[in-house]
Amino acid sequence: MPRPPTLNDEEIMHDPAPPMRREVFRMTDDDARAFLRAAPFVHLAGCAAGRPVLKTVNVVELDGAWWFHGAVAGEKTAMLGGPVVLAAEELVAQLPSTFVDEERACFASALYRSVQLHGALERVDDPADKARALHALMVRFQPEGGFRAITHDDPVYAGEVKGVLVARVVPLRIDGKAKLAQNKQPHEVRALLERLWRRGDPGDARAVALIAAANPTVEAPGFLQGPPGARLCCALEPAHLDAAVALHDQAAAGAAAPEVVRRRLLASLAWVGAVDHTGALIGSAHRYLDRATGALACHIAVAPTLRAGPLADALARLLADHPAVRGDRGPAPA
The missing domain is CATH 2.30.110.10 (Electron Transport, Fmn-binding Protein; Chain A)
Incomplete structure (x- = not known):
């Protein structure tokens, strides 16, 4: 039986990445x-x-x-x-x-x-x-x-x-x-974000978040416009989990154990948030099904220093317009 080809030390040390036709996608x-x-x-x-x-x-x-x-x-x-x-x-x-x-x-x-x-x-x-x-x-x-x-x-x-x-x-x-529209003109990127948000198919909110993150110099469309110092995100990722749990714990200490909040966030129908200029999470909002009551619930939490400002309202607006829950008024935010 023929043996598979092997790699020698020279090959391992000298194997540069081949050029990509559009390096902007790399x-x-x-x-x-x-x-x-x-x-x-x-x-x-x-x-x-x-x-x-x-x-x-x-x-x-x-x-x-x-x-x-x-x-x-x-x-x-x-x-x-x-x-x-x-x-x-x-x-x-x-x-x-x-x-x-x-x-x-x-x-x-x-x-x-x-x-x-x-x-x-x-x-x-x-x-x-x-x-x-x-x-x-x-x-x-x-x-x-x-x-x-x-x-x-x-x-x-x-x-x-x-x-x-x-x-x-x-x-x-x-x-x-x-490949996240980095080769498009700013007006084309904004139009694409608007169309995906309005279409609202499963995964479209996350697509919007990924495209927006890949094109940080493009002005955010209206539905992602937040107050000064905040950048809204319409689909948070597991990487935000620890910071979001901390925010919710600060906003309602003792209301739910951290592991319960973590489970709710991961199982949310919709989970949005906001980051500051450093990328730190300063706001989190999610709508989920409460297992105890069988009813939909909504939680919004922002950094303590921002609770008196407009960030919570901006998150509530974005969450209410999220494709997964759009048209569902549900309970008032907690």
């Missing part, structure tokens, strides 16, 4: 790694017995490499020692041609983010390293806990650790592309 390496780190799954591409192979795996980043587990026999083992590619992608929004022209089909397009990480696939044999990677995978994909820590010398896990394949991709380079 993600920074940090942003590309963050995207790959958050992907629910990734594709693993390589060669086995001279044939191309494509697999889907769950990965976790440890010590600068990307680790996964699998069966000790199979196509993935045939790729060990050879060059591989990890890839993840996200469709941000499908844009119909009618957004631009009423007749011509050639304006149909899509916005997306994609990342490819090139590297070498290595088998991990050290039991302690294998257990550490398996535990990290559990922490990532079952963050709520409910499992015993995995260690190589625990009798509960020793057999499983020994009998499973653990491999890692040692990165050579990473290429990320975020």
